[in-house]
Amino acid sequence: MNRRWVSYPYLIWMIIFIVIPSFLILFYAFTARDGQGIRFTLDNFYKFCEPIYISVLLKSLGLALFSTFVCLVVGYPVAMILASKQFSKSATLSMLFIIPMWMNFLLRTYSWLTLLEKNGIINSVLSFFNLPKIDILYTDAAVVLGMVYNFLPFMILPIYTVLMKIDGKLVEAAQDLGGNSMTVFRRITLPLSIPGVMSGITMVFMPAVTTFVISKLLGGGQYTLIGNFIERQFIQLSDWNFGSAISMIMMIFILISIWIMSKFDEDKGGGAALW
């Protein structure tokens, strides 16, 4: 039963669109082009060590972390509600969370522009009720809002999936042994849902830390996250070498975060670490 050939198209696809581009980035990151041609150099990485670049990196990491945290705080209860007995059989509520995802990502983000504008929909409603206007467009708050809005489903879905898989008998057993609902959540539901939380965090953090569309639209033209920075190197400044080097650095950060997540996950899965 040798069925290896069925994976060949996939392998070819992977080589063309993932492996080769990765090597190209690697190549560009460690080279520079000058009068004599292409030469090996670490200059691109030295250049990144300047304070302005580091501060952009830190800001990106910080905003992404904060957005991930907000997604977790908002998403976990939503996932619990979706997985609860009353709703698990009705598709309506889960559809409400999935339908926005069918719309184009750009469109969804653009719509926040009209909502948040000085004389946008939200402020019109607020002024109608004589409430103070909010002016958060082109600030960190708007960018975080955009990230949370766009990436929240990626937090909810994995947690929801894990919660649905928890055997209801375990909850009953914990109640039977004297656990009230708080104890049951703390000692059974939460520890058993950690794998879902971990993949949710990973799936939100990764796009959040590299986004350039959300920051560009909701942060305004001058707003710079590391994603915008990379985009600018490639599109406007045509400095592919520096852009590749920053991409490499981002990749390393993402790999580290995935590694931390998987470490964390193992610990929880193996023992009773939450006790």
Add this chain to the structure above:
Amino acid sequence: MNGSQPIILLKEIRKNFGQTEVLNNINLYVLKNEFVTLLGPSGCGKTTTLRIIGGFETPDSGDVFFEGNRINNVPPYQRKVNTVFQKYALFPHMNVYDNIAFGLKIKKMDKAVISKKVDEMLEMVNLQGFQKRSVESLSGGQQQRVAIARALVNQPEVLLLDEPLGALDLKLRKEMQLELKNIHKRTGITFVYVTHDQEEALTMSDTIVVMNRGKIQQIGTPQMIYNEPKNAFVADFIGESNIIKGKMLKDYSVEFAGHVFECLDKGFELNEDIDVVVRPEDIKLVNVENAMISGEVKSVTFKGVHFEMLVEGQGVTWTLHNTEMAQVGTAIGMSLNPNDIHIMKRTGSV
């Protein structure tokens, strides 16, 4: 009742799931230290009854009393009962020690006390040295023992067991039956046991409650249930039996299969239509000349200890169990002792 107060009392319990009637007027009491088994086919309501005692379901009407107090609305975690679940429901993210210690940790007991109690429990269920093992590495039988230890360590007044041996193979099941019986004797805890296996019920129980379609069919000791089934359902469910339509001519005299038999039953109306139950092992093989009933052997099956024979005679197909074998096609005679003839009121349905 021996004058003692029942520890659990169910009064006129009714429960529907949607349109389906699951429990229809369940009245039942359980005495302290008793081993009560709820026995019946799947869907008969036995598990729902157990879950009502455990607090996982609330009855639509009727009352649940525990030591004389109504507990209809007491949540599971405040009841002095513990449950051994059908598929064990061990916490997969904890090792054996933490599983068993779960209830004690919630009660905020002293660490040393917990450790001592868990060790004692592991000894009771023969799992010494398993403290640090992950529950997923255990065999089905071992997981079952952990589940029992986890419930018993809390020293409940009543232990509820929901088909706890259902997932084990036959040999292991027999072993665990004896072990559970021993644990029951040693701890003196009241057991309420749910099973669909009549043999298990007969082996272990002090009292058997036979249920069908949400109703209690009969309550009694294993001997009573086996020897004096109250209706055709019970007779059929508890072991194999021949159920024959008959007529009670007068006290101690019954007519069925074209013959008048002496029996031990009385108190029926003259010529009342009744059902007669005869256990296959109670039918004796005799010479055709001396026989009360004669018939022709239609089939013979070897069952290990005995042969099972189907015999047609007097318009009835009889099932016989005997260590002697008769040839297929031969005529044989059968005879019955008065105390092997069990008379039941006609209920109309089997």
